[in-house]
Amino acid sequence: xxxxxxxxxxxxxxMTAMCDVAFLLLSFFILxxxxxxxxNITVETPSSxxxxxxxxKDVTLISVTxxxxxxxxxxxxxxxxxxxxxxxxxxxxxxxxxxxxxFKKANFYGTPISxxxxxxxxxxxxLKADALPGIPAQDTAxxxxxxxxxxxxxxxxxxxTKLNLLFKGDNLAKYPxxxxxxxxxxxNDQFKFSMxxxxxxxxEGTDLWKKVMSGQSTETxx
Amino acid sequence: xxxxxTSGGGGHKKGPGVKKAKKASTRxxxxxxxxxxxxxxxxxxxxxxxxxxxxxxxxxxxxxDKPEEQNKAKESGALxxxxxxxxxxxxxxxxxxxxxSNLKNSTMKQIRNEILTKKRSTNKDDLVIVIKPGNESxxxxxxxxxxxxxxxxxxxxxxxxxxxxxxxxxSLSDTNGAAGK
Numbered sequence: 583x584x585x586x587x588x589x590x591x592x593x594x595x596x597m598t599a600m601c602d603v604a605f606l607l608l609s610f611f612i613l614x615x616x617x618x619x620x621x622n623i624t625v626e627t628p629s630s631x632x633x634x635x636x637x638x639k640d641v642t643l644i645s646v647t648x649x650x651x652x653x654x655x656x657x658x659x660x661x662x663x664x665x666x667x668x669x670x671x672x673x674x675x676x677x678x679x680x681x682x683x684x685f686k687k688a689n690f691y692g693t694p695i696s697x698x699x700x701x702x703x704x705x706x707x708x709l710k711a712d713a714l715p716g717i718p719a720q721d722t723a724x725x726x727x728x729x730x731x732x733x734x735x736x737x738x739x740x741x742x743t744k745l746n747l748l749f750k751g752d753n754l755a756k757y758p759x760x761x762x763x764x765x766x767x768x769x770n771d772q773f774k775f776s777m778x779x780x781x782x783x784x785x786e787g788t789d790l791w792k793k794v795m796s797g798q799s800t801e802t803x804x
Numbered sequence: 805x806x807x808x809x810t811s812g813g814g815g816h817k818k819g820p821g822v823k824k825a826k827k828a829s830t831r832x833x834x835x836x837x838x839x840x841x842x843x844x845x846x847x848x849x850x851x852x853x854x855x856x857x858x859x860x861x862x863x864x865x866x867x868x869d870k871p872e873e874q875n876k877a878k879e880s881g882a883l884x885x886x887x888x889x890x891x892x893x894x895x896x897x898x899x900x901x902x903x904x905s906n907l908k909n910s911t912m913k914q915i916r917n918e919i920l921t922k923k924r925s926t927n928k929d930d931l932v933i934v935i936k937p938g939n940e941s942x943x944x945x946x947x948x949x950x951x952x953x954x955x956x957x958x959x960x961x962x963x964x965x966x967x968x969x970x971x972x973x974x975s976l977s978d979t980n981g982a983a984g985k
Contacts, residue, residue, distance in 0.1 A: 597833070597834035597835050597837070597838050598834055600834075600838050601834045601837050601838045601841060604837075604838050604841025604842050604845065605841050607841075607845050608841055608844050608845050608848070611845065611848050611849070611852075612848065615848075615852065628943065628944040628947040628948065630858070630860050630947055630950075630951040630954075631951055631954055631955055632858050632859065632860040632861075632951075632954065633858060634858055634859055634860075634861065635858060635859070636858060636859035637859070646943070748859065751943035751947075752943065753942060753943065753944040754942055754943075754944070755942060755943040756939070756940070756941070756942060756943070757887070757937040757938070757939065757940075757941045757942065757943060757945070757946055758939055759943070760943050760946060761937075761965070764864060767864065768864055768866070771866075773863055773864040773865070773866065774861070774862075774863055774864075775861075775862060775864075776859035776860060776861050776862070777859060777860045777861075777862060777947060778858075778859055779858055779859065779860055779947060780858070781858040784955065785955060788916070788955045788956060789920075789923075789955070789956050789957035790954060790955045790956070790957050791955075793957060
């Protein structure tokens with residue numbers, strides 16, 4: 583008896599297409615990865631269940647390190663120039679046009695207003711946050727954050743940009759340091775701000791978790 | 805491996821003695837390359853941390869000196885949390901006794917139960933949680949406790965400065981607690 587011949591098919595598949603896909607994905611991931619900018623100020627943020635993404639444009643970031651030093655960072659150059667003018671006009675910072683140029687280039691500010699001029703002489707890439715004394719905000723009477731925030735608020739309103747106040751505190755920063763910043767916000771009638779945190783999952787079985795599971799919005803902190 | 809069967813079908817028969825020209829295949833086995841590609845992808849995915857920072861929104865109340873403008877809280881619905889050193893939490897319901905007998909202590913991890921007990925036993929509209937961070941508490945404690953409010957779905961809470969009496973009680977309890985350990 584002769585059996586009908588079964589055509590034997592090759593089990594090997596053409597790998598070219600799969601290879602293309604693999605490398606396409608690889609290049610996509612490499613190209614879309616945004617590198618985290620090097621942080622000059624070392625702050626380890628606590629984590630929270632909040633899932634809102636922090637704003638990225640026109641941000642005024644107030645950082646508090648673990649020893650309670652306060653720094654301000656601004657990102658919009660127009661706003662920076664206005665802030666420098668405001669500090670000149672209202673607080674006698676005494677910045678020359680060259681200083682204002684340096685002020686616009688600087689990534690963060692962490693000196694008392696009186697020492698701002700000398701701190702701006704240091705080139706930006708050599709400026710270390712540790713070497714600066716921080717903006718004094720120890721007590722309500724000598725809180726230099728108040729004029730800073732006032733200048734920033736004025737600068738934002740004159741350049742028609744939205745003010746996004748962000749607060750970034752270190753895990754180990756003491757509460758009074760945080761309170762002084764809040765006081766400075768309140769004194770300038772700024773009642774809305776965001777705190778930068780790392781995100782973490784919602785613990786299971788809690789009320790928020792049940793809410794999320796039932797499909798409601800997670801934003802409850804209104 | 806990767807080449808397809810190229811020899812099959814449609815070839816004209818050559819007579820015996822006619823030598824078949826050996827055709828070298830131009831195809832390369834791509835399997836290891838695919839392996840390498842996916843290996844790299846997995847490597848990049850696993851080593852990348854999502855650096856997208858999230859933000860907690862906080863709305864501050866306006867400071868007012870006039871008592872009639874201040875928010876009133878029912879005593880039965882109020883729970884006050886005092887934050888102390890080393891993530892300790894002290895709490896009392898209603899108002900604080902002069903003898904501080906209703907001050908109880910807890911930790912950051914156990915406070916959720918207390919908040920929930922209070923929440924379940926109180927009318928939703930009356931519940932107010934007052935958070936008073938002490939001078940020794942850290943920023944992390946404050947964020948954790950504010951987070952706890954979100955987790956337990958508390959709609960009314962306030963961040964209030966600690967009073968001198970409470971600050972003393974907290975520091976006293978902190979030292980006692982540390983000595984007891």
